[in-house]
Amino acid sequence: MRMTAASRLTTSTRSFFFVAAAFSIIMIGATLPTSIYRFYEQRYAFPPTTITVIFACYALGALAALLIAGNWSDQLGRRSMLLWGLVASAASGVEFLVADGLPALMLGRVLSGISAGIFTGTATVAVIEQAPQKWQRQATFAATASNVLGLGLGPVLSGVLVDLCPWPTRLSFAVHLALVVLGMFFIIRAPETAKLPDRAHLRMQCISLPPEVRTIFVPAALAGFSGFVVLGFFTAVSPQLARTLLGFKSGAAIGGTIFLFFVFSALGQAAPAHIPFRVRLAIGCGGLILGLVCMAACVQWTSPFLLFMGVILAGMGQGVSFRASLSELASKSPLQQRAGVISSFFVVLFVALSIPVIAVGFVIQHEGIRLATLLFAWLTTAVVVVALAMLLRREGEQPSRGIV
Template identity: 35%
Template sequence: MSHSNSSASDERVGTRALPTAGLAVVLGAVMLGTTMPTPLYSTYEREFGFSLLTVTIVYAMYAVGVLAALIGLGTWSDVLGRRPILALGVVFSAASDVVFLLADDTAVLLVARVVSGLSAGVFVGTASVSIIEMARGRLAGRAPVIASLATIGGLGLGPVLASMLITWAPAPLHTTYWVHLGLMAVALAIIVAVPETRGRHRERSLGLMPVRVPEEIRAFFLRAALLGFAGFAVMGLFTALAPTISATIVGVHSAIGAALLTVSVMAGSLLGQLAGRALAREAADILAIVAMIAGMAVLVITLVVGRWELLAVAGIVGGAGQGIAFARGLQGIATGAPADEKAAVTSAYFVITYIAISLPVVAEGFLSRAVGVKTAGITFAAVVIGLVAIASLLLVRERRAEAARPTPTTADAPA
């Protein structure tokens, strides 16, 4: 009997493994499209004649689209089901490629970034929850990490793929988006093929995402959101400004070299998410905090010394801290939120992270214009360190509260 149950369980895991992997691939492909324009900004600067400040504003318009989609559509998959919203996200991603292909001035570029943001905002929370719901058996415990790896992996591959096309393919401002359009066609086919993980709930109505976090995970959410904000601010800095830092401070001018420095933070994030799985909860929390502070300290040294090697170390170390914090936050929210609010709470988490990936970068752009890239970067690092320090104080308070909480006796334990 036991052997029969085990075989049935293995069969169920096997039938869910392929669609789970397919959803992860689609999530990575959609996120890849959101960072592909990064190596192209210098080309846009030359062709459209805009400044570093305009680069940061163009970059931030992506986050405007993300936030609009998360707030406007963040709960829709809880009502309509996951697959219709996933398909809508892919359609937005393909539409952004089309607008990029038509871009002939800064205004059209801004529209393209907003549409790209809409695709990520519609897709990322729903896809993450879908992967977690799709996974069964042994996959279930790994699903939050699979979702976060797909997200960060896609973000990291975007600049690398685009820089390769810039270097080796003709007409990079067009070829890049045609390649991604092809990926979106494949992504839509996968979404059509995978099973639905949550059926339509006709008794519920569509509406804006409520700005509410269930009380049972509120303390965890606050700390996770603060660390997520700090970590994604670092990721936003590298994604938007690392090419400029590479060219003006550390002396790296090739597209591929600048792209690799840009994605060092994503590489660190992937390593952090993988390493964090092997650590106990307390150790993971402490390591995330230490790594982010250390990464920002190395960034300050980089800006003073001007060595590309140190910029790579800053990205990897800071990214590792971000990766651990992001994976822990996503896992805690996905497992702690009530079933009917999973997508909404996950989207709320992403609202905070995408505010972090945009507003600080715009502030950095304004500050760079006023005091220079070096001073602005040092100020940025100091602010991130301050945020992480506040999160560490919240962690201490949370641990003390847990220690003071009475341990349930056998008589109190549920039957």
């Protein structure tokens, strides 16, 4: 039976939402432990450095997946790679359910990172390619919004469950495991969108870029790096800051604060696409700088209000710069190299997500949360200022008219 235009549209729309939902489910797992770290500290007497190392294992797993398999979906297909990402997420959930010490927790985070590393590049491209024709101009926003929505929901889900339910170190992962099974159903039902070669040639992802994107990759990577350094701080360190310095008691309240960061990141990503790339990146860097200044002031004067202002401004700045960078790279990349370019971009982001957080944990252990937060805020502000200065020196950036 011949499929009508209306039925084709319905199928395309359903597949688009299926892939976007699976993307969010995977990213929930990335931040799910945020509200649970304190229970690990209590149960195993972990110092602050250990907690940040556990967090960083996620980024290392994601980096490994991006470097090894970042461009494999161009060869094996989007759907196959997304299913492998879901399998890795399920393995992570099982590992957390049976974890009984530091090695198991680190392995669980590595598996979660592998899952996210597979999804970040592949699912971003898949959401863009699954979008119905009438939504193409909003396709990149849909992909990044799926990403940050999941990241924001992770701390909220675990925060509510640890406040209201028993088994604080287990139940959240059991719930997420059920969501992963649902995600597998979604991906199985979605069609393949990649144009596959007759013979697959698998190779590691190299940070080599086609000429079309080389001139924009540096400013995009600088802005993205700065934003993800801040994101890493909020997801790994800010719960301890909120508990020990600002007196937050509820896991749901702490998770809600982190969720606020991702809400405003999503709002920042909704910035009008017709604004030139260079201007959007400058606005994003400005938001990050203001947010970091508020974070430093929050610690200096022990003010929850300034914490919320920092969350809002930094989240908005991170969202603006992230979507502007990703949109420009996606629109300028040749179709057969798009997944590889986007995966290279995420390699930079996951480096930002891991190494600075471990450094902050080291300072917390030896000097305390107050000094660590102040040093983080001012040093990261300096990095963003340098990135902004380099960006403003670049000439000739034009707004993209492609995928936004």
